[in-house]
Amino acid sequence: MRKLWVIGIAAVLPLIAGCGEKPTVFKQGQYQGKPDNRPWENDQFKGNQVEWEKTIKARNQNQNENSRSVASAK
Numbered sequence: 001m002r003k004l005w006v007i008g009i010a011a012v013l014p015l016i017a018g019c020g021e022k023p024t025v026f027k028q029g030q031y032q033g034k035p036d037n038r039p040w041e042n043d044q045f046k047g048n049q050v051e052w053e054k055t056i057k058a059r060n061q062n063q064n065e066n067s068r069s070v071a072s073a074k
Contacts, residue, residue, distance in 0.1 A: 040052035
């Protein structure tokens, strides 16, 4: 009988623990969370958006299977 109680409590406890108010990060019209930076604002690109875009385009071309297979067939 004791095992049945323990199993019952173990089954219900996660359901009860999931209930409750979650903390909000939006208060009084202002976002209180971490500010998002632009992807080119880092040590590698130092705020240069054009260089970042060139790097992204080059990376995408290297991942393009069609252009890779045509280049290797030549």
